[in-house]
Amino acid sequence: xxxIKTLAT
Amino acid sequence: MVHQYQLNGYNIVLDTCSGSIHVVDxxxxxxxxxxxxxxxxxxxxxxxNRHPDVPEKEVLDCIAEVEQLIGQGQLYSxxxxxxxxxxxxxxxxxxxxxLCLHVAHTCNLNCSYCFASQGKxxxxxxxxxxxxxxxxxxxxxxxxxxxVNLEVDFFGGEPLLNWEVIKRLVAYARSxxxxxxxxxxxxxxxxxxxxxxxVIDFANREMNNVVLxxxxxxxxxxxxxxxxAGNGSYDRIVPKFQKLVRARGGKNYYxxxxxxxxxxxxxxxxxxxxNLGFTELSMEPVVCSPEDxxxxxxxxxxxxxxxxxxxxxxxxxRQKAGQPITFYHYMLDxxxxxxxxxxxxxxxxxxxxxxxxxxxxxxxxxxxVGEEKFKLGDVWNGVExxxxxEQFRSCNVxxxxxxxxxxxxxxxxGGCAANxxxxxxxxxxxxxxxxxxFRKRIECAIMLQAAAAEITEEA
Numbered sequence: 001x002x003x004i005k006t007l008a009t
Numbered sequence: 010m011v012h013q014y015q016l017n018g019y020n021i022v023l024d025t026c027s028g029s030i031h032v033v034d035x036x037x038x039x040x041x042x043x044x045x046x047x048x049x050x051x052x053x054x055x056x057x058n059r060h061p062d063v064p065e066k067e068v069l070d071c072i073a074e075v076e077q078l079i080g081q082g083q084l085y086s087x088x089x090x091x092x093x094x095x096x097x098x099x100x101x102x103x104x105x106x107x108l109c110l111h112v113a114h115t116c117n118l119n120c121s122y123c124f125a126s127q128g129k130x131x132x133x134x135x136x137x138x139x140x141x142x143x144x145x146x147x148x149x150x151x152x153x154x155x156x157v158n159l160e161v162d163f164f165g166g167e168p169l170l171n172w173e174v175i176k177r178l179v180a181y182a183r184s185x186x187x188x189x190x191x192x193x194x195x196x197x198x199x200x201x202x203x204x205x206x207x208v209i210d211f212a213n214r215e216m217n218n219v220v221l222x223x224x225x226x227x228x229x230x231x232x233x234x235x236x237x238a239g240n241g242s243y244d245r246i247v248p249k250f251q252k253l254v255r256a257r258g259g260k261n262y263y264x265x266x267x268x269x270x271x272x273x274x275x276x277x278x279x280x281x282x283x284n285l286g287f288t289e290l291s292m293e294p295v296v297c298s299p300e301d302x303x304x305x306x307x308x309x310x311x312x313x314x315x316x317x318x319x320x321x322x323x324x325x326x327r328q329k330a331g332q333p334i335t336f337y338h339y340m341l342d343x344x345x346x347x348x349x350x351x352x353x354x355x356x357x358x359x360x361x362x363x364x365x366x367x368x369x370x371x372x373x374x375x376x377x378v379g380e381e382k383f384k385l386g387d388v389w390n391g392v393e394x395x396x397x398x399e400q401f402r403s404c405n406v407x408x409x410x411x412x413x414x415x416x417x418x419x420x421x422x423g424g425c426a427a428n429x430x431x432x433x434x435x436x437x438x439x440x441x442x443x444x445x446x447f448r449k450r451i452e453c454a455i456m457l458q459a460a461a462a463e464i465t466e467e468a
Binding site: 004 | 033
């Protein structure tokens with residue numbers, strides 16, 4: 001289960 | 010450095026030095042917060058105590074995810090920019106790419122809160138001649154090096170009081186574009202009183218951006234934005250602004266308001282602007298001395314921070330209803346924003362950006378005009394006060410020790426030199442209230458990005 005969503009770098 | 014905050018149901022984690030932004034669930038949010046100070050076993054124990062429904066394996070998986078992000082340089086990334094901080098400005102030499110042309114040091118309004126003291130900047134009134142303006146444009150082009158994009162803002166006072174000169178200067182600049190391989194972008198900032206069909210037609214043809222001054226609700230606007238007879242200007246300017254914006258296709262403009270102690274509840278003014286049909290909106294805190302009755306008080310600052318949250322939530326509602334509005338400070342381009350060199354060097358005042366008075370004197374920006382010790386030179390002889398230019402060149406986020414531990418430093422780039430000077434007497438000082446408001450705006454802007462990503466995902 002992925003608990004982290006990366007919006008931007 | 011990591012900054013974590015919760016807003017409007019989102020758990021957001023910002024990694025300052027990589028620019029990474031993560032939206033996480035509560036378990037990951039807590040794990041990331043515990044990460045610097047606890048062992049893996051310590052984190053697992055703390056999380057299981059706090060979230061008893063979560064299986065241990067999932068906690069370990071999430072810890073592995075966090076470790077992976079750290080390994081990829083997207084969490085707890087080191088600050089390696091200090092040595093680069095002055096590079097861009099040094100490498101740029103004495104290149105200038107933007108001028109604020111004060112074509113009129115006079116105004117047809119008499120707003121008591123005006124930072125430019127009714128357009129005269131604490132000095133004499135006057136209009137810029139075409140010859141001075143032409144020399145300023147020649148000065149800009151000849152000092153622009155290999156920069157192609159040049160910017161000129163027609164500013165005042167009220168620039169439309171010098172309309173014929175503006176038109177001639179635009180025509181002159183256009184005549185230079187092809188032969189000098191330059192592209193001019195013009196902005197016009199106006200109180201609107203003198204807008205007519207000819208101004209609308211010309212501005213919509215030649216101005217890349219128009220900034221239209223309106224403070225919101227009629228009773229708020231007319232309280233301070235009055236003519237010399239004391240009459241409010243709202244009823245005269247709103248129809249003109251609506252006509253100009255319609256003719257412009259509703260793009261490339263900002264309705265720009267100022268909020269003061271009298272309307273710290275400024276979201277009501279923004280929503281009023283939206284109800285008038287305007288969608289591109291900017292509302293700024295007043296710039297004045299703390300003794301001024303218009304000045305924001307410490308209590309107002311807390312009110313304003315809450316207002317920024319209310320604004321973000323309302324914008325989200327309007328977006329979902331298919332009636333979006335844009336708020337200047339909430340525009341963040343997460344994929345095509347400024348590069349790290351731009352973020353390190355700031356707005357460029359006093360180096361690549363200068364203001365020109367009606368008599369051709371150069372100042373670091375429009376907010377320093379009228380303060381004699383900040384005069385840099387003039388458009389005939391160029392920058393003569395090179396020591397002052399060097400002070401501004403060395404002005405960046407890493408030259409301010411107070412910024413070292415601020416998570417927002419690569420968003421604000423050290424902030425506004427003029428605000429710092431007026432608050433502390435030092436262009437490398439810190440305007441604390443401005444910092445507080447800035448951080449809140451960035452938190453709201455990023456939350457809106459998280460919400461937009463969610464809406465896109467759902468669609």
